[in-house]
Amino acid sequence: MPANWNIDSWKSRPASQQPSYLDPQELNEVLAALRLLPPLVTSWEVDSLKQQLAKAQAGEAWLLQGGDCAESLDDCQSESIASKLKVLLQMSLVLIFGSGQRIVRLGRIAGQYAKPRSSDTESRDGQTLPSYRGDLINRAPFSTDHRRNDPQLLLRGYERSALTLNFIRALSEGGFADLHHTENWKLTFVEDRPEFERYRELVNSLGDALKFIDAISAKPIAELGRVDFFTSHEALHLDYEQSLTRESVRGTGWYNLGTHFPWIGERTRSITGAHVEMLRGIRNPIGIKIGPTAKPEEVVDLVRLLNPENEPGRVTLIHRVGQGKVETILPALIEAIQDCRSQVLWVCDPMHGNTVSTTSGQKTRRFDDVLAELRSAFAVHRSCGSRLGGVHLELTGEDVTECVGGSSGLTEDDLHTAYNTHCDPRLNYEQAMEIAFSIANEIKPF
Template sequence: MNTVNQSQEKNKTTDWSVNSWQNKTVRQQATYPDKVALANAVDTLSSLPPLVTSWEVKKLKSHLAEVQHGKRFLIQGGDCAETFSDCTSPIISNRLKVLIQMSLVLIHGCRTPIVRVGRFAGQYAKPRSADTETRDGVTLPSFRGDIVNENEFTEQARHPEPKRMLEAYHHSAMTMNFVRALVDGGFADIRHPEYWDLAWVKHSPNANKFHELVEKISDSINFAEILAGREVNNLSNVEFFSSHEALHLHYEQALTRQVPRQDGHFNLSTHLPWIGLRTNQMDSAHVELLRGIENPVGVKIGKETESDHLVDLVRTLNPNDEDGKIILIHRFGAENIETHLPRLIDVAQKAKLKVVWVSDPMHGNTESTSNGYKTRRYENIRKEVEMSFKTHKANGSHLGGVHLELTGENVTECLGGARALQEADLSKAYTTQVDPRLNYEQALELAFAIKDFHRA
């Protein structure tokens, strides 16, 4: 055994197992009345094939190590909460189109390779502020995402069903298979940008800007191919990785395995699991489960995050001090970022923590309108991204990526942007079950803004 392997083996935790999380403080979990059905569902999941592979996980970690050192940029985006009913070819392909178009804008504008990570193929669980919800004197379990129960406010719909974990697995598998098929089949080929068009936004000024950009790149490729006398290789395929919040612990445990000829355990439900603000405590069952896996791990942090806690959390989740292992996803809100981010950057630098810094400009900018809609303002989202770049640069750090909630559908959930959506517009196409998402126009507009911030 070489010195590196001896060091890694020495640092591996010896008091961890796939079910040691059950001895910690368990938060944000559904209460299943039928324990036998729960055990049967977990046993069945444990025997099913993985959704991703260990070598894909290791490849992503190596890419994230380059993000950490400023050699790549990460774009992570998708729905706030997937639904089983949204597992359709148009919705999946539209989501992919948005991420491809945004990444191309960033590749051209930032002059750096892009790591594409989708919030899909497993984003079926959502945290809740309370275990129950009361309407008109009736109290029922909270809706915790399609992996647990249904959103309709009836006793039958809100009843937690363990078999829904199996449905989540199958919908995740179908989503991943379709994404892989699209990518392998040339869906992302720069020579065929017509594959990426979204019919409902042809009027958008940003769509025109994007098509002009594609024409410039296509002309450059054609010139290079004529000059070389052959086709430029590797333009038809791109890499896509999946991510979701590792919230439902029975599901995550069932898909955490050892694999042949690899050290350690891998969470094979996704390439990049993350821990939310509500579950990142040091005594948390979520931290316990994810501290023992080989995957890169995202951690949501914010103005509430204390300095000592940040250091303890990163060292616990990265016991071998690996590059590309920990992604700190900061969410402050446009009004708070200049006050709180410098402190956390300073803490990480003094503790010599190896982390990838990523901006989540969505969650800290959530508000409610006078007509009762939960929304976000595009200008606040844009401002938080801009201030993330500026604050990192001013403090001797660098922003490695963005984490966005977005969709390829024609929704009206966030205010402002290219069409200057107002409160009165929200009711036109407000379809999210949980949090408001950027629509295509707003997402593409933000990509052009990120390009400018990155180059500033």
């Protein structure tokens, strides 16, 4: 256990982005119930992910992290979950062909139910209500009833996370991810899309390779029939995160067993804050979102605090500085980490620094900005003698129109067609696959 840390020590630190509840007793009763429920993941799974992230850090694997901006309790449906997995599996197959490396698959799924907000309240037509903070806390419709912070939603979030994880595990182990049967990964609406044609060509090449491997192998290769699929979410609601943080039965320390990979957001990464204090005591691998205001010395101090033993795979730095700022901000951050010899995995989030508003006030992202930040990040890491080891994307398996641009040429006029997100705009199938092919070109062996 880290020095001066215990399961409650975060409560002595300033805690931002925490909801307030009208009935503290009801909240305490819900938290007591959560503490008695089984964990969602195991410490063995968490340790396995850390080992795989250490390989990505060493250049032997690549991290693909993606999923919803904010999950909805109502979307805990088999088709919705399977669609997200299909997109990530198709993207990972493109990356495997591009890099010849193992791909670590990490979903923003089974727990991404809380969102930070820039304001505690929202006003419409003269009425002011609490901001929507994700389905773990309140609901999106703009009404007094829906926007009330409801402790019972913590239980609903836990239950939906458990159901989602159960289905993911069943798919991963039950043949859904078998490379011999990539037809399982097909999305019904993409048959005539250009990016799917490129993917189909890749699958045909894979089929020939698998026939050769099967012919020379004495027995089936397990890795071709299943995949590891890990979960992640922003560790935002600290009472909820604490209720699922348990001491390992193996005596190896404390783990957040509500997810494999919790991350600290740009708004909650204060080195003296409660979120950093909570996460520094757990054994999970941890992500830290790094925005354009981050100072190199601040990032170094965070990494040292969260990884005092300089353990490979422990800390992932997810930079999200915005297109046009990468060349001016990222080099100093990389050089500071190199100078202190800290072990980190570098990942690019090209989404969050590129959110803009249309003339009508609707949030969107320009695909060209997303792609430009990603390409610039690759270039800067190479020039600094560093390595970009992963990507963090907000995407969906639905046929949405939330980000403009891409091969289909979506414009602002198209956004109303299928703008389904409650929070930030997500990449659709074509845009996500276009990103995958672009990454494959960057990481292919020379």
